[in-house]
Amino acid sequence: MSTAVSERDSDEPMMEVNMTPLIDVMLVLLIMFIITIPVQTHAVKIDLPVPNPNQNNVDPEKNKVMINAAGVITWNGTPVDLAQLAVYLEQTKALPVEPELQVQPDPYARYFIVDNVMAVIKRSGVGKLGFVGNEQYARVF
Template identity: 30%
Template sequence: MKGMGMMPVTRRKPMAEINVVPYIDVMLVLLVIFMVTAPMMTQGVKVDLPETSSDPIQAQKEVESIIISVDANGAYFMEIGDRGSDPMALSELREQVAKILSQRSSKDVLVRGDQHVEYGTVVRLMSELQAAGASSVGLITDVPTGDRQDG
């Protein structure tokens, strides 16, 4: 029956390759999105540090520092390395710091206090940190703009 004007039926082999071009396009779009949003994901507490000229503290490299921040409204935040916390009460902060310091050999804690926060708020914080087991409480400041040396 092949000779009656009909074309022979040819079966095509199924294609065994996957077209990856759409996947590459999606990956590049996601890459651009992550590149744009990554800088916005850094978290921190906005603290206007007082300026003073002082010698820098020699921090131990093997242990991440515990930094307690007090913002202009008197809210307390705890930062360990790059992990920050939500605002917390002073009693809750004392419990958290006591738990962390009980597992560490270094009992040093750093305080970042906004220059507009009341003096008594920072003093109460330092007192609670010492009660939690901190052997040394340091204060973080900024270098005055006139004393900065670019070099």
């Protein structure tokens, strides 16, 4: 705070208003208004589909893992994440005859994602593995 030093008589009244109490009251009111405002929640209620446990996504003949340019991993056309992919690969190992696994990454897919998919496949111990769609790389590179 600064004070104005001026020459005045001691008998004259002070003409300046002290703003500190006004500012303090305004800040307290502002905080009270902020606290009392209800929290805005934007909720959209939707009914998500329930997965059918009887539906088997593992084909006993051959299964196809695709990775598109956006990095989406699909198992026989159904989008999956790496954990679901590992579960499906374990289900293929439980079959009496192991089905063939075909891997088809998009030429523009990120290498990091393809590498993670290949690591999951290697950890699962799949014996019949093949890459399909390799002819598409001839036109890209």
